[in-house]
Amino acid sequence: MEENIKIHKISFIDDFKEIISLTKQAVKFSRFVNEKDIDEYATKFFLDAYKESSISLGLYLDGTLKGLILFHYLKEEVINKDFPNEVYLSLLNKFNNYKYLENNYVYRETCEALLKEINENFDGEITLFVTDKSCRGRGFGKLLLKECLKEIESLECENIFLTSDSECNFSFYFTYGFKLVKEAKVKYKKEEITVYIESKRLK
16 A cells, blocks of 8 residues: 655644654764753754754655654755744753753764864755654655755755764765765763764755
8 A cells, every 4th residue: 555655844833742752763862861851852952953944844654744854054044933932942041051961062062073174165954864763664764865855956055964973874875975074983971973974065
């Protein structure tokens, strides 16, 4: 039986439950916050990316969000119409002085340092991309990435990038013309992973 799959813009309000579930699958938040705070921190993490997303697509299976991808066009300032500013400000206030966040900044600062070393004039970044673990291996990620790349091309981008790491399938992007341009180790208190910067020229 043919699956009922649709790809269109996500809604933070309507898709909230699935968005937070997917975001938690994309990032190991237990490194940064206590278990009781993970849902709220995942919400903040998603909103950090969503507030500046020029493209925010979801893949829906039978009407339920099963994957999402966000793209930040660096040459254009965007604020999503359904961005929950009051919720975001409340979360910022809670986590600004949160003592367990040191490990989060290690990852972020490592990526920023790599980008400075690359010294490329990127037009945009894929900031979040994840499919639900119950649907992996069915080609949903491929459909979602292809659709996003079509929309990125319509923005007349020439050079884009994304950050991946050794905890995900970073080689997945090679099939779509991305190249690994820089990598570095990120050392947490009890473990170590490798982060990668991957780029793609569209023109």
